[in-house]
Amino acid sequence: MYKTLLLEKEERVATLTLNRPDAMNSMNEVMMKELADCLESIKNDNSIQVLLLKGEGRAFSAGGDIKAMMDTENPFHMEDVMVELGRIAKTLYSLPQITIASVHGAAAGLGLSIVLGCDIVIAEENSKLAMNFIGIGLVPDGGGHFFLKERIGIPKAKQLIWEGEIFKGVEAKAIGLVDVIASDGLGWVTARSYAQRLLESPLAAMIATKEILHATQIKELEWMLEKEALKQTAMRQTSDHLEGINAFVEKRKPEFRGE
Template identity: 80%
Template sequence: MYKTLLLEKEGRIATLILNRPDAMNSMNGVMMKELAECLESIKQDTSVQVLLLKGEGRAFSAGGDIKAMLDTDNPFNIEEAMSYVSRIAMALYTSPQITIASVHGAAAGLGLSMVLACDIIIAEENSKLAMNFIGIGLIPDGGGHFFLKERVGIPRAKQLMWSGQIFKGKEAKEIGLVDEVASEGLGWATAMSYAQKLMKSPLAAMIASKEILHANQIKELELILEKEAKNQSAMRKTVDHLEGIQAFVQKRQPEFKGK
């Protein structure tokens, strides 16, 4: 059904797997579109009460596909991409399911925004989490500003976004970025065990509490997504962004000019 995703259902549990392992599950236009459509369809599935997210291969997701951004044969449509990532963020935040992210390897940029949109985050010890848009002269998108602020507060969120600092599992838990740390290679087993415990819980009550807690924040998320889309489009045209992606491809340190 999907080119870049695998969706599996077993009873009341659904598993969504990002499936571009050769590209470390970096998100191109096709994956963004499929994620938006898939998550919106899961929202409508009343038989599902728990949704698990994971990445195939070596990572959860390395974020946006920078090579796709540089493909002159198929120009990257930033406005379309922003529409998809906004839909992904809103679908996750308003989903009538308990969402669990299982992180191994990298969860960077847009990949981390997606992780932070989930209710429960389990990261392996050696996973690498970074809100590292700054490295290519961009701002967080996919609700990254909103979800990071929700997790760690505004002052810490600014520092994490501006530095692009990489956190391993235990460091991430210490600052409240993730909920549980699993041993290397056991992230998925831990997430599945968590899901099985939820199956024995009064899930209807838990989902109702989630809806109540999120209800008043939805308008703020919508506003932030709108501002992210507008500003990301502007950042894509900056000298610093061009330098950032060229430096990334050339594997050198960027020389930013603040323009």
């Protein structure tokens, strides 16, 4: 059904797997659209009460596909991309299911935005989490500003975004980005166990609480998504962004000029 995702359902649990392992599940336009479509289908599935998200292969997701961004023959359509990212973030946040992200390897950039949009974040001890858009002269997207603000507040969110620091799972838990730490190699087992405990809980009441708490924040999320779309499109035209992606490909330190 999907080219870049796997969706499995068992009892009241759905498992959504990002499935571009050869690219560390980096997200191209196809994956972004499929992820938005898939989440919307889950939102309308009353038989599902828990959604698990994970990545196939070595990582959860390395973020946006930088190679795709640099492909001049098949250019990245930024306006279309931002529409899909808005759909992903808004649908993920408003799902009438409890969502659990299982993080191993890297969850970077857009990958981390999606992780932070989940209700429960489970990460392996030495997984690597980074909101590292700044390294290529961009701003967080996929609701990254909103999800960071919800988790750690505005002052810490600004610092984390501006510094683009990489946190191991244990460090990420200490600052509030992660809820549960698992031993390396046991992240998925831990996530499955957590889901099973939820199935033995009064899930209808838990989902109702989520709906109540999230309902008042939807307008703010929509506003931030609009701002992210405008600012990201503008940042894509800057010399700093071009320098950032060239330095990334050339494996050197970028020389930014603030323009």
